[in-house]
Amino acid sequence: MTMTPIDDTPTGRNEAGDSPDENGLERIVSRNPSRLGVGRAGPRPRTETMLTFQADHGRARDAVLTTVSDAFVEDLDLVKVRTLVEDKDQYLARPDLGAEIPEETVEYLHTQCQQHPDVQVIITDGLSSTAIEANIPDLLPALIDELDERGLSVGTPVFVEFGRVDVMDAIGEELDAECCVNLIGERPGLRTAESLSAYMVYGPKRGAPTAKKSVISNIHAGGLPPVEAGAKIADMLAAMVEQEASGLDLSEGDREFQKG
Template sequence: MTDAESRADGDDETALDRILEASPSRLGVGRSGRRPRTASVLSFRADHARARDAVLTRVSEETIERAGLHKITSRVSDQDEYLARPDLGREISDATVTELREACIHAPDVQLVVCDGLSSTAVDANVGDLLPILIDGLEERGFTVGTPLFVEFGRVDVMDAIGEELEAEIVVNLIGERPGLNTAKSLSAYLVYGPERGKPTAKKSVISNIHPDGLPAIEAGAQIVELVATMHEQQGSGLDLE
């Protein structure tokens, strides 16, 4: 091998090291003959199992109680129905409507909602840190904050039904993102101004990738508060924002 070839090989190794440091993707894992290495296969299976668990397990009661969340459910009755009928996860029953009107603050500036979504792990991992920061930040800005809610088997658009019934100006929905093989702890914050049933996704704003290795809870809380203030000022969300 010539000196030039040796330098080129060295440069390639250095470049691969830099890529591996910068990316969580499964790169440079190597092979053993025609098959992946045992360690790579086991790592993949473990990450896949964590992703499945995030979807199929429920948010812990301890998380809900510690966060001071009032628990309600969507129209979904169980996990199988939740996965098969997304439409039911976007709505609440008449009994739940009555419960909201009797137990919750009416017409708040900001209604906070937490949904399990597609990752209970994300809710367990982030809400305990994020929610207090969010409430404190909103109240410091002078917003009235509604009774924080946890919706079991909730989809994103359940925020519209809740906000409409409580006549909230703005709703913030903290919901578990669909888990990937890199992390099952990622949370999203969806925000809507003037919530009403049937409001299109384009009229909603979103801050995503909230997790310890992505957007930290403290920073996410600050960003959400700033976005709420902008929505309040411009009286819109999503594509309605300048």
């Protein structure tokens, strides 16, 4: 068996003396988010490099497959509902079912939640429960304060299990909200499983096209921090109320954060 000699750094790459340009290698490794300069064992990755990759993938899978705990939902005093989806497998295979709520849930929402709010806040596990647990404790109170400051009434926050982005259309329509924001866990990457998006719609109605929706994405400690995100989301919701529009119907200057 032949092996490229490596140093002892965690990424395991070619030994200093072996490289024609050690400074060049350092520069390449340090300035790149990609897994570069990782070295090799024959034609395969070094063991440590491979295990690091597997650990990152494991974290991402866990974020997808685990659910937000009941204790978390209770601590934040959220009204909890579920979509037409029955379990995680079905959630992944049937996005259509994750956008609708059962008939009895509609009645339950009417008894539990304030009607006709300016802004209905929805929190949805989406593809990362980790993103919810990591960001919502800071983001939710910040968002509510910021909306208060802008004179917008906030409805009763709802937590949706097995929800898709468009579940906000159904819930917002039922509660007759002027705007709806869905704080939803993004599909995890290998770098972070904590990224959250805020999707927003003016005049929520079932079947509203994607082009009518606004989004602020990449919300996590290493991206747009949750407290800052609260202010940005509130700004966008205020613009939506003022212009009575969302998505591509919003004036260009107010669509600034859509790219995320």
